[in-house]
Amino acid sequence: MRIFFWQRSVRGKLLALTLLPILLTLLMLIGLTAYWTSTYTDRQLYMKVAADLAVARNTLHHLQERQLEQLQRLSSSWQLIQQLQPTQLADTALLEQLTSQLQQELEVDFLRLLPAERLHLFRTSLASIEDRLPLLASGESVSGLLRLEPEELQAIDLALAEQAQIPLRPTPHARPTDARVEDRALVVRSLVPLLNLDGEVAYLLDAGLLLNHNLAFVDQIRDLVYGPGTLPEDGIGSVTLFLGDTRISTNVTEASPAGQTENGVMRAIGTRISAEVAEQVLDQQRLWLDRAFVVHDWYISAYEPIYDLHQELVGVLYTGFSEGPFIAQYRVTLSELGITLLIVLLVSAFLVWHGARRLFIPVEQIHRSVMAVRAGQSDARIGFLDTQDEMADLAHQFDQMMDELDSRQRTIQAAAQELERQVEARTLSLQHKTQDLEKHIQLLKATRAQLFTKEKLAVLGELTAGIAHEINNPAAVILGHMDLLQVELGDQASAVQQEIDTVIEQVYRIRAIINNLLQYSRPGSTTDQLQTLELNPVVQDTLALVRHALDKQRVEVQQQYQTLPSIQANRQQLQQVLVNLLINAANALDGPGQIQLSTQLWQDDQGRTLGAMIQVKDHGRGMTPEVQARIFEPFFTTRENGNGLGLSVSLSLIRRYGGDIQVESEPGRGSCFRVYLLSQAQINAEDEATMRQLLSGLGVV
Known part of the structure; x- marks a missing residue:
């Protein structure tokens, strides 16, 4: 069993007793520092990502309000009212040019002028806001997020339906799905009624901004909340818009095959939300503020359910940043603290050890003398110690005790030698008697075994001889009669020849068994x-x-x-x-x-x-x-x-x-x-x- 130096050395024990409180204090200090740093850092990180989510939410709302304001301002334009007079509408090319010009000015993905009296012809393209048509007919505007099905997109614009399609890609930690393409679309849609000179609703101005593949929107929010200096070096901030559980617009990137995109990275559009987040945000419609696995790494994340203008859940708004740089910074801080405290501990140990060395020189001298006596050097003595404390008196008493022990040891050795001679003599006599007794016992056992074997074999031999005589005679009769039977049957014996041979073979087998009985009943038989x-x-x-x-x-x-x-x-x-x-x-x-x-x-x-x-x-x-x-x-x-x-x-x-x-x-x-x-x-x-x-x-x- 291994014994450490502080278990064998008084100096080591003193060092351990001195350093143990210091070590415990330092460990407690490291633990408290790690706990406080982790708690404070986590709280600050979650507060930051919650604030980032609020900025993204406000930006999304501002986008809807700005689009509505632009349309309302456009609907009040006298120039537009003049151009939409019945005398001007006969020119279809002029109307298309007007619509295209307004779409470019508003920076939307589609813009339509729908005659109020022919809205029934556009029922498919207005399916998502069919319940709001009475409000539009009364002159009120409608604006908000909408989820458009593929049929409604195609009715608005075939190119828009193709642009909205997003191939789904395998995503770690996501729920299993059999779907391969997300063909629905999330749009910011505004409908504003246009009044004629009589104050009646003549047209509906239908404009929408497609959020599928809309990188400008998420990049604008990212640049706003994760600008330079807001994250540690190598920190990655990201904003994502989900339709259902599918990323339709994001600046989260992932590795791609060389040559597919610039710098070998691509947007993670088409990947899906993790199952754990989907359960809380989509199923339970609750806010998520925690770390989460995003595509390929762990992020400090904030997820919030978003609703359309019908207050139905349509997707999720996400902001977050990678936690790796913060963890690395946290580990560096703890490492620097641990190294500093370790240096303090080593310096303290050196000072305590050096001071204890001079204090325990007399103790070590006494220890060497005691170990020498234990090793068999009975003449070892401590001698004079150049101290004026209890150690000198202890050394003097130890030397006197050793002198007395030497004297008593010589007396005991003389008595022991005499006793040993007497014990050896009596032990030798007892050994001779024991050996004689063992020989007699072995001889008795062998004789008894021989007598028992001879008696048993004698009885077995007598019994076997009688059995052999009684069985061999019938066996001989059977063999004789079988020979006679073969002769009497003649050629007819061939029909039962196998049975005859079997009987003869078994008779010989009976004789072999009898021979075995006779053979094994005789001692020394082969x-x-x-x-x-x-x-x-x-x-x-x-x-x-x-x-x-x-x-x-x-x-x-x-x-x-x-x-x-x-x-x-x-x-x-x-x-x-x-x-x-x-x-x-x-x-x-x-x-x-x-x-x-x-x-x-x-x-x-x-x-x-x-x-x-x-x-x-x-x-x-x-x-x-x-x-x-x-x-x-x-x-x-x-x-x-x-x-x-x-x-x-x-x-x-x-x-x-x-x-x-x-x-x-x-x-x-x-x-x-x-x-x-x-x-x-x-x-x-x-x-x-x-x-x-x-x-x-x-x-x-």
Whole structure:
């Protein structure tokens, strides 16, 4: 465990105690400064952007009022009244020239003179102000923001409808949309009635300023509120007008492909408002004063919903400036403050450390002497200290204590040496007696094990001899009668030749089992003859042995074999294991069903082939974890007519050659037994002894 210098040095502790209050004070000062600076700066920034929004709002209102005033002033012009007399209107070219001249003077995108008696012919182009026509007929003017649908724009001017179209562009943080083009328009529209000499409304003067793609409007507001000196260096101020959630006029820029626009930037017209802002400003119709993501960066932003002359929400007015320069300036300020305070802290630490060094020279001398004594230098002493304080008295007392300790240590060492000699003598005697006792215990255990084994094998040998005699005689009779049956049947025996061969083969298998009983009941007997086998044919032959029992239960066996290396085993014993597993799988089904029988390679974790694997899988009732843990115990069974030896003997047979049997089971979903066999058998002595105890059950498998 690491120990810092201020934990081991008094001088370090004094330095820590001195500097800790200073450090805490400085950290608190930095924290308060950061908090106050951030709070004050944020408040000032939001106040500024709110004031900028007010300027933009007033500018938009002023634009509407100025347009209305110009039209009203024009409508009162005697010259215009004279030119619109019935005698002049026959000249259509003169009327078009007059309209074009007035449109240029007013700097609007469209200007129309609509005869009052024929307004029904212009109903499509007046759809957005249809409810205000009675006011116009009474001589009142109408002016304000309007959202014009594509049909109304086309009715006014086809070129105007094309000019208003804005392709929508992908925008980060915006709401998903399937729209591709914004073809509506936001216009500042004014309609002023023109009176004839009789004081009746003769015409409507319809003028409008298209705000879609209107860069002059937003640039005018930007130059007004974000002129030189109003923002930090690299600060970007912007003004945007939204129709719905789409930017239709803005000076927010974004990168564009080289050569597309000047200096590689373009206006962000066609991008859309962020989803967070849209929810508050468009859905809830509330003012937004906060930071917001604008196209590609974070801005200190102010968003305000705008309404048309029908007081319906049509869009959003935005002002804001990038927050990056302010954050950079804020970080520079904090960095300068932190560096200054760090310098103060380092200077204070140097002064405290230098002063403490002279104060603690005697303490360090005492410490060196104490550590020398601890390291084994019993003759180390502090000696004389050139001080007149408590340190000198402490050093003198320490030296006296060390002298007394040396004297007592010599006495204790002499007594310890004598005691050690006596303990060694008695310990040696006890060790000899313990070794003799252990030898007697080991001899007793070995003798007892030999007696138990001999007694068990004697009983097993007697039982095995009787079984072999009783079974071999009927087996010989069966073989004789099968030969006689073949002779008697003659050529007719070919119809049942397969069944005859199967009976003869199973009789020889019975004899092989009896030979195993005789062989393993004798101590020191050799193991069964190992054979190099091709596993797939052995499995297929075994399946033929149990085919009758499976067909009787209507159990279908799905077979799948892989190309396998040869393995070493005893053919009869391997077939005995497979028969046991197949019969158990069929019994687990409780009726008709399917068993999956397959062979695969047996490989280790490094991909090396060890041998082959046989898998027997059923979809029967399965086993609980408690039953699964005991199925390989001798005489444990869950079947009423079972003897509990099948799986126990099978496991011992397979493990004799270095293989293994593993099982996976789940109640209600069936069981899967896997038999692992080595290409080169490895006789397991422990399982060989176990097999000798279990082979007495082979006759009932």
